Amino acid sequence: MTELSAPCHNWATLNAAITSGADAVYFGVKKYNMRMNAENFSTAQLAKITKHCHSNKVKAYLALNTIIYENEMRNCEEIIKISKKAGIDAVIIHDLGLIPLLKKYEITFHISTQASVSNSNAAQIYRKLGAKRIILARECSLKQMREIIRKNKSIEFEAFIHGAMCVSISGRCLLSQALHQKSANRGECMQPCRREWTVTNETGKLVYDGKRFLNAKDLCTITILPEILKTGIRALKIEGRMKDANYVSTVVKVYREALDNYNKKRVPEWLERLKSVYSRGFSTGFYKENPGQESINYEADNNASPTKKEQIGIIKNYYPKSKAAEILLLNSGIREGDEIIIEGSTTFLKQCAESLQVNHENVKQAKKGSRVALKVQEKVRKNDNVYKLKKV
Structure with a gap:
């Protein structure tokens, strides 16, 4: 092999x-x-x-x-x-x-x-x-x-x-x-x-x-x-x-x-x-x-990828029983279906945003400044950074 x-x-x-x-x-x-x-x-x-x-x-x-x-x-x-x-x-x-x-x-x-x-x-x-x-x-x-x-x-x-x-x-x-x-x-x-x-x-x-x-x-x-x-x-x-x-x-x-x-x-x-x-x-x-x-790339020495990583917030809490995390949206909002990355000193998770909740109410999107809960596929940790992937 x-x-x-x-x-x-x-x-x-x-x-x-x-x-x-x-x-x-x-x-x-x-x-x-x-x-x-x-x-x-x-x-x-x-x-x-x-x-x-x-x-x-x-x-x-x-x-x-x-x-x-x-x-x-x-x-x-x-x-x-x-x-x-x-x-x-x-x-x-x-x-x-x-x-x-x-x-x-x-x-x-x-x-x-x-x-x-x-x-x-x-x-x-x-x-x-x-x-x-x-x-x-x-x-x-x-x-x-x-x-x-x-x-x-x-x-x-x-x-x-x-x-x-x-x-x-x-x-x-x-x-x-x-x-x-x-x-x-x-x-x-x-x-x-x-x-x-x-x-x-x-x-x-x-x-x-x-x-x-x-x-x-x-x-x-x-x-x-x-x-x-x-x-x-x-x-x-x-x-x-x-x-x-x-x-x-x-x-x-x-x-x-x-x-x-x-x-x-x-x-x-x-x-x-x-x-x-x-x-x-x-x-x-x-x-x-x-x-x-x-x-040779004559035009640019930096990233040629059309996808950029934008930090939108940080993890405030992780709930292992419900496999959910609470995010404080510091810089931008989030929509259901957005591709996100959660990354920390030991954490790496890439998934789509799903099952969003604000104040225990199901929502399709959450605005900057709010706290939003969502389902996560793996364990995440407090203060992990949350990013949204965007096409530019």
């Missing part, structure tokens, strides 16, 4: 990944991961995370996938020791210097896409070093993937299928470090590639105004998923450790459905659902051919 691996950075996104059908989740702690600007977990939470994942038959992978400096090795060893005790299923690494420590504590490790493994010889070297799995460079084509996998039957391979793409080669970008002293290879990328740029010659004359000509569209492979599976890939990965729980839930559900029962007739529907959450527009990356101008 092909494994579906989903991103998370807090309890809400973790629960969203699990309930939406992920086979595995990957996440970082406060140090040494490629999304240092994400919320991330603490090392003290690793045992609880692993226990929660395993109780739901989901694997837990810790990303320790930045370049590591000499003075950081002791801290890394402490994280690895805690990971071993917590029962983490594997640690994802980039820096070869961590391999002796992982072997010392007998922890399974995967090689990050940051290592930009793009050929079978490199894969064989990592296998000899003890890696169980290699996450291939995003720059590999389907043909190249197929050959690498064919020549390396004794190691697992994983590939990205959805999410943000870098205009540079995996693990090789120095632009953020050069401009902002924030290294992309240390998880601190400031994404200067997403900005507007112009090219001038030495006299200052404009040579090219391509606006955001380095701003790569997001990877989306729902249209070519069967071709990816035919390569013999062992695991599929969704990018998004900076994204919210709605993004994680939506994307995981779509690819779960596609993996379980792929039907070409459903592709338009799946695409619409993927477009409903954050993206910069879609391309199939390097899988079919080298991406050209069509893979």
Whole structure:
């Protein structure tokens, strides 16, 4: 069975990944991961995370996938020791210097896409070093993937299928470090590639105004998923450790459905659902051919989704016996049938508003400033935020 691996950075996104059908989740702690600007977990939470994942038959992978400096090795060893005790299923690494420590504590490790493994010889070297799995460079084509996998039957391979793409080669970008002293290879990328740029010659004359000509569209492979599976890939990965729980839930559900029962007739529907959450527009990356101008979003660096999330209120009470919640509508009203999201530090729930009541009277809508009760499909918590999804 092909494994579906989903991103998370807090309890809400973790629960969203699990309930939406992920086979595995990957996440970082406060140090040494490629999304240092994400919320991330603490090392003290690793045992609880692993226990929660395993109780739901989901694997837990810790990303320790930045370049590591000499003075950081002791801290890394402490994280690895805690990971071993917590029962983490594997640690994802980039820096070869961590391999002796992982072997010392007998922890399974995967090689990050940051290592930009793009050929079978490199894969064989990592296998000899003890890696169980290699996450291939995003720059590999389907043909190249197929050959690498064919020549390396004794190691697992994983590939990205959805999410943000870098205009540079995996693990090789120095632009953020050069401009902002924030290294992309240390998880601190400031994404200067997403900005507007112009090219001038030495006299200052404009040579090219391509606006955001380095701003790569997001990877989306729902249209070519069967071709990816035919390569013999062992695991599929969704990018998004900076994204919210709605993004994680939506994307995981779509690819779960596609993996379980792929039907070409459903592709338009799946695409619409993927477009409903954050993206910069879609391309199939390097899988079919080298991406050209069509893979760049020249106009905008932000969300291309036509669906926006508007906060309308907060949860004031939850009534478990009646499976209902009371919402204080702070910013906007609500109507029966509105698609809403309830999200908190551990909560994530997406549903349509139904069975509305104000002062114990059934209503079809409630105005801003009122308290409204409604049926909820899962447990929610006091002070959870309530959002309404709107087309714009």
